Amino acid sequence: MDTTRYAGGCFCGAVRYEAFGAPRTLCYCHCESCRRAAGSPAVAWATFDRSGFRVTHGALAEFRSSPPVTRGFCAACGSCLTYCHEARPGEIDVTLATLEEAARLAPQMHVWVADKLPWVRIEDGLPQFPESAAGGANGTLP
Ligand SMILES: [Zn+2]
């Protein structure tokens, strides 16, 4: 078992979390739900085993952004922190930029490119998927 520990938290420090084991997937999501949730043209996600994830300080506020999707955020500062999809009960996505290890966890693909804003230019050579990637990176639906 991979016991590598990752840790992260929100902007203000009220919510802290940890995750054990290597991220399964690192991606940019361009879907409209992620864009609106984060107020950002795309959101980078790291997918972990849900069994290895826990909140270590404070509590996640939750918002159901579509029937199968629950997004977790900090109620004090608004940082977007987590994404859980009912079709992937064993996984949790965390916003890559809230991880302390963000600098060495580069995204590997772009998903939901069909939804992307027209002025976002993808020129990094990474694989692009019109919707979710095979294997379910960041949701089967936004
Ligand atoms: Zn906060």
Ligand SMILES: [Zn+2]
């Ligand atoms: Zn998304």
